[in-house]
Amino acid sequence: MPPTTKEPAPGPEEVAAAAPTPASTPPPGDGFKSWLPLVAIVLVMPVLAYAMTTFVLVPRIQKGLGVVAAAAPSSETQQKKAAPAAKKESVAINKLLVNVAGTMGARYLLVSLSVTGTDPDFKAKLQEMDPQLRDMACGALRTKTLADLEKAGACNLIRSELLSGFNSILGGPVVQDIYFTEFAIQ
Numbered sequence: 740m741p742p743t744t745k746e747p748a749p750g751p752e753e754v755a756a757a758a759p760t761p762a763s764t765p766p767p768g769d770g771f772k773s774w775l776p777l778v779a780i781v782l783v784m785p786v787l788a789y790a791m792t793t794f795v796l797v798p799r800i801q802k803g804l805g806v807v808a809a810a811a812p813s814s815e816t817q818q819k820k821a822a823p824a825a826k827k828e829s830v831a832i833n834k835l836l837v838n839v840a841g842t843m844g845a846r847y848l849l850v851s852l853s854v855t856g857t858d859p860d861f862k863a864k865l866q867e868m869d870p871q872l873r874d875m876a877c878g879a880l881r882t883k884t885l886a887d888l889e890k891a892g893a894c895n896l897i898r899s900e901l902l903s904g905f906n907s908i909l910g911g912p913v914v915q916d917i918y919f920t921e922f923a924i925q
Contacts, residue, residue, distance in 0.1 A: 804903050828861040830854050831920070832873065837881040839888065839924065848880055848888065851921035854905065858913050868908055875904045888924055 832852040839846040854865060854872075865872065879900050887893060898917050905914045 804899065827855050827857055827915070830862055830865045832869075832876065834921075835873065835876055835880060837877050839885050840882055841884045846885060847925050848883070849921060849923045849925065850876075850880060850919060852876070852901070853918040853920050854914050855916045855918070856914050861913065864909055864913060871908050872905055875908055876901055879904060885924070894919055894922065 830853070832854060835850045835852070837848050837850075838844050839848050858864065880897070883893075883897070890896075898919070902914055902917050905917070906912050
């Protein structure tokens with residue numbers, strides 16, 4: 740038998756040299772796969788933002804302000820449209836006098852309102868709830884600072900706040916408009 744010679748075991752350097760080296764650049768065609776998450780995010784995020792705004796944020800804001808969302812016309816709405824337009828009733832809330840916030844009683848705000856609605860017993864509801872409505876209006880007005888009252892559009896902000904508050908006290912969308920007949924800062 741011929742003598743067998745054992746070959747020496749390969750050293751660590753030889754093993755490392757024999758192992759396949761990883762390519763430093765991806766093979767052609769893998770470029771799209773690496774960009775796929777970014778492309779997906781760029782396409783999906785605007786859709787998610789629109790959906791979140793339309794179906795979550797806007798309804799919450801409307802609910803907070805007491806605004807009734809425009810929905811499909813219900814049978815009640817269709818009956819109201821079929822009936823002749825209801826006459827608008829108007830009730831005056833005169834002389835609400837409050838201190839302006841932050842002036843330590845040196846300045847005050849005098850407001851008179853005309854509140855309108857089309858409910859058949861609108862005047863009766865407002866007369867019944869007059870103390871609560873006056874209290875709510877005075878509470879809302881006394882939180883306003885001089886800077887709040889002098890801003891552009893301050894009357895519209897106050898009007899919407901009062902409209903929402905009055906309707907929550909009256910238990911529904913009874914009040915449709917509020918007009919300032921007197922608005923004086925002294």
